[in-house]
Amino acid sequence: MNNETEQELNAIISSIKEWLQAVSGNILAIDPIANFPAETPVSGLDLILDPLEWEDLESTPAPRLPSSQQHQELDSLDPSGSTMVYKSNWGEIPTVQKRFQSILKHRIQAEMDDRLPLFPWETSISDYELEEPAPLFSQALNLSALQQWMPQLNTLSVRQQLPESVLAQILRGCFAVISTPRQLGVKIVKAVGELFPEEGQALNDVAGLVLTGGFRDSIGEMGVTAPPQLIDYATATPDQQMALSLMAAKQIIDNLTLSVSTSNPQLRRQWQTIYGNVDLQLSYHPCQDVSKRGANPSLRLQVWLPKGGRMTIDNPHGSVVTERAYPGYLSAELFDLQPSQLYPLEIRLLEGEQTPLSFAISILN
Numbered sequence: 001m002n003n004e005t006e007q008e009l010n011a012i013i014s015s016i017k018e019w020l021q022a023v024s025g026n027i028l029a030i031d032p033i034a035n036f037p038a039e040t041p042v043s044g045l046d047l048i049l050d051p052l053e054w055e056d057l058e059s060t061p062a063p064r065l066p067s068s069q070q071h072q073e074l075d076s077l078d079p080s081g082s083t084m085v086y087k088s089n090w091g092e093i094p095t096v097q098k099r100f101q102s103i104l105k106h107r108i109q110a111e112m113d114d115r116l117p118l119f120p121w122e123t124s125i126s127d128y129e130l131e132e133p134a135p136l137f138s139q140a141l142n143l144s145a146l147q148q149w150m151p152q153l154n155t156l157s158v159r160q161q162l163p164e165s166v167l168a169q170i171l172r173g174c175f176a177v178i179s180t181p182r183q184l185g186v187k188i189v190k191a192v193g194e195l196f197p198e199e200g201q202a203l204n205d206v207a208g209l210v211l212t213g214g215f216r217d218s219i220g221e222m223g224v225t226a227p228p229q230l231i232d233y234a235t236a237t238p239d240q241q242m243a244l245s246l247m248a249a250k251q252i253i254d255n256l257t258l259s260v261s262t263s264n265p266q267l268r269r270q271w272q273t274i275y276g277n278v279d280l281q282l283s284y285h286p287c288q289d290v291s292k293r294g295a296n297p298s299l300r301l302q303v304w305l306p307k308g309g310r311m312t313i314d315n316p317h318g319s320v321v322t323e324r325a326y327p328g329y330l331s332a333e334l335f336d337l338q339p340s341q342l343y344p345l346e347i348r349l350l351e352g353e354q355t356p357l358s359f360a361i362s363i364l365n
Contacts, residue, residue, distance in 0.1 A: 016097070145355040146171055151272040156251050158244050161233050169195060170245055174252045175358040179314075179344035185211055188249040195245055199238070206242045210250060258345070260284035260299070261364035271357060276306030278347060278357065284337075297337040299361065301345070303330045309349040313361070316341075325350070339365045 146168050153159060153167050162170075173191035180187065188210070189203045196203055231240050258280065260267050265284040270277045283300045303311055310323035311330045320332045334343065343361040348354060 145353060148274045148349060148351060148354065149271070149357050151274055152255065153252070156248055158247050161231055161244050162248055163233060166195065166233065166245065167248065170248050171252060172355060174249055174256060175355060178253060178256045178358050179342055179360045181342060184250070184253065187253055188246050191249040191253070192242070192245040196242060199242065202239065203242055203246070206239060207246050210243060210246045256359050257362055258282055258359050259362040259364055262286045273306060273349070275349065278306065279304035280359070282361065284363070296335050299334045299337055301332050303347065304328070305330060305347070305349065307349055307351070309347060312346045314344045337363050339363050
């Protein structure tokens, strides 16, 4: 009888052993009952579970075993002759395996969290320092995305004093604010704000001087006696650098603002690019007689592109998009225009990744 019971017990343990090996190749193998020392309980669970998990496992209700197997106490001798006791009060093996699988899953997860896997070149866990992010307006980004629009900046009165990287950043800032419904002073401060991130109040003060022409009058108070055209940006004081940047921003925004009105309905503007000039012609037709049907204000825009590209005009009702694959004219017409309203205009050339050339059409009262 003892031999049959021992064989049954060994079969049970072998089944658990095979399951454990399938779950994790790193789990300690369980030997048959005859190979355990006398003081070791006959259970592979003891090799994995701690006392708290034993309590959790034993608290799980188990189905009743057949009467022939309930609460049997089996005596078996190991090779050294020691007596071992096994009480089969766990319930049926499928139930034990299901509960044991849940506990083992959490144990393996905890082990993985405590001992994270290593890369092949690592010998221990280490924290890697994060690389510093690239500046928002890096030189490479400015040259690749803005280079085709840069020739126009040679017309600025302060062009010789400002490095190309600074000019490119100012140009991009102007593109970002040109269509916002703000006063000119606020726009130029926003356009250069990232050049002077901690100087908000100082920028506002210097912007007031730039807009009123007080920069030239107050040049002596800023520590120099030379006119703005002779100030070198690299050696200038912070206030002088702000003034030069704000002056450039003002001139750029003036060029990017296309203003028409009843008294000045026609406007022509050019923007130099590395491919040639972008030529813009605006014709505003105000409403002369509101009693006539269809007599709403309208605007006709005609743009010459030195190479293929696309033009987009935004309005409260949607967008007007027109494009061509080769050099020539693009045209569009807007209706139901509102005074004091800004209408964003973007021009893109067929040339890879780029920042669009952004204008603002302004309908003045």
